[in-house]
Amino acid sequence: MRLAVVSSDGKNVDLHLGRGSSVYVYDWEDELTFVEERNVEISEDAKHQGGKVIKMCDDCDVLFCVQYGFKSKIKADNAGLKLVMDEGPIDEVLQKYIDHVKFMENVKI
Numbered sequence: 001m002r003l004a005v006v007s008s009d010g011k012n013v014d015l016h017l018g019r020g021s022s023v024y025v026y027d028w029e030d031e032l033t034f035v036e037e038r039n040v041e042i043s044e045d046a047k048h049q050g051g052k053v054i055k056m057c058d059d060c061d062v063l064f065c066v067q068y069g070f071k072s073k074i075k076a077d078n079a080g081l082k083l084v085m086d087e088g089p090i091d092e093v094l095q096k097y098i099d100h101v102k103f104m105e106n107v108k109i
Contacts, residue, residue: 017068
């Protein structure tokens with residue numbers, strides 16, 4: 001599974017999706033591995049820029065950010081990308097998500 005995080009410093013999930021000029025990409029199979037940092041051309045004055053970040057993450061499965069707008073949610077859904085709102089240290093946010101995925105895989109319905 002490929003995970004992407006919007007971050008201002010590479011350490012924390014701390015930005016709104018539309019302000020994510022830096023995206024940090026990780027792969028998770030048996031362990032979490034950092035892949036790369038991707039830079040997105042974001043204009044300080046413009047609104048509704050989440051689509052640029054979504055397009056930059058077209059090979060990812062999940063994208064983490066502090067917040068996102070309705071238009072970005074629709075674009076992400078159409079791209080098959082799951083958006084997750086959370087904030088805090090990247091390693092903690094990703095581990096919390098991984099733990100949840102592992103738990104849900106073992107739930108019998």
